[in-house]
Amino acid sequence: MFTTVAALASPAPDRAQVHELQSRIRQMQATKLESRGLETHPALASLLPGGSLKAGAAYSVRGSTTLVMAMLAGPSGAGAWCGVVGMPDFGAEAAGRFGIDLERLVLVPHPGEHWLTVTAAIVDVLSVVVVVPSTAARDADVARLTARLRQRESTLIVVGDWPQVEATLTVAHSGWDGLGAGVGALSSRRVTVESAARGGSGSPRRAELWLPDLRETFRAADTDGAGRAQHAGRERPALEAVG
Template identity: 55%
Template sequence: MADRAAVLAELRAELAAMPTAATAIVPTLPALAAFADVLPEGGLRRGASYVVQVSTTLTLALLAGPSQAGSWCGVVGLPGLGAEAAAATGVDLTRLVLVPSPGRHWLTVVATLVDVLDLVVVHPPSPAYDAEARRLAARVRERGAVLLVHGSDWSGCELRLTVTSSRWHGLGAGHGQLTAREATVEAVGRGTGGRRRATRLWLPDRDGQVRSLAQAAPADDTDARCVHAESPPSVSAPVLPFTGRVDALEVRAG
């Protein structure tokens, strides 16, 4: 209990020391234009929770819109998240709070971040009881924050977003360089009235940007391959784990 209190006290002190800017409270946090067809309100609704199934790239892309618009964001429970990958997707590292390993008190850590940040991403390291999830959801609504739950189901969420298929460009017969990825993103939930909404987008395009297919020039189709996984076939792009302070605040919880 003493360790928990010390960790939370440190977390609150770090958050209180962060610079803030006076901004008007708007009903939604802006999303990248690529998500216009799957987010009914054109952005992430304040007070709502969203589920992102499996895809870290999709999670970062949803984080990028609010981050670019000046919102403070947090990521809890993703120790392998690469700062370089986040920055390449458009996340502003100077407004990012990382808690890689929150331990068994992850719900308390998330609730603390919800009090002061606009958007919090969490990959739950353990299941949450329905009562705990409801209490956290109530806090998110009260504070007007947005909760993105990565890789885990969450009762009462506004939408569930999933990458259902991918097509990588740039690979030949065992050689070449990945240049772009086409992806189909589907959304279903209360925000869509229970109907599935889908869009095709670059995740990312050959310039490293997340855009709808209509927003970017097509990649070379010569060596395109269709896959249904988050990672390209037989190729592992280098990931730099975030293990220290790289233009971002990192807080470790025991």
């Protein structure tokens, strides 16, 4: 640190010095952020670059409120304060069953046109914030919020499209189990989730998940027959749905 200060204080640092210092600062910032990962639900680890949610990063989720809850369950269960902005249909009762600590959950269901201001304010104090933008954000606003996330080391989960995300998670296929020929009740939901990393780098990731299973928990779908054993006697056509 003293070397950096001394170099900047020199009367006329040349361009090579400035470039070197800028590179070192960027490396230090990246190392700091990447070294801080948030507790992540095991079912989602294979879908996230680095295996966890990163402090100071943004993520995009498409196609499922339950997937959003699964992304909150890990950090919330580990003691993180979380917030949800602009999602009036976010079910607190369901969130509690899925492992989200309701005593550390802040809900702002109707921010209206002020959704960006509200989001920027609560990332100052909360570790993970979910937001459903009601209007398109300007590039300058996105840049300011991105800088704020890095400064506060908060994680943003956007429902819908968002620039500069670490990864985009999409429910590509969904099927409910439990309904027969006019009888039964929806009991468990198996989904295929696809994950695309920032800038399309690397191969897309894919995972089969129960969101939720019969016990109302999140987990990876079994490939060894254990999952089928759990559903023994309940094999019926799945009802296609996304929610």
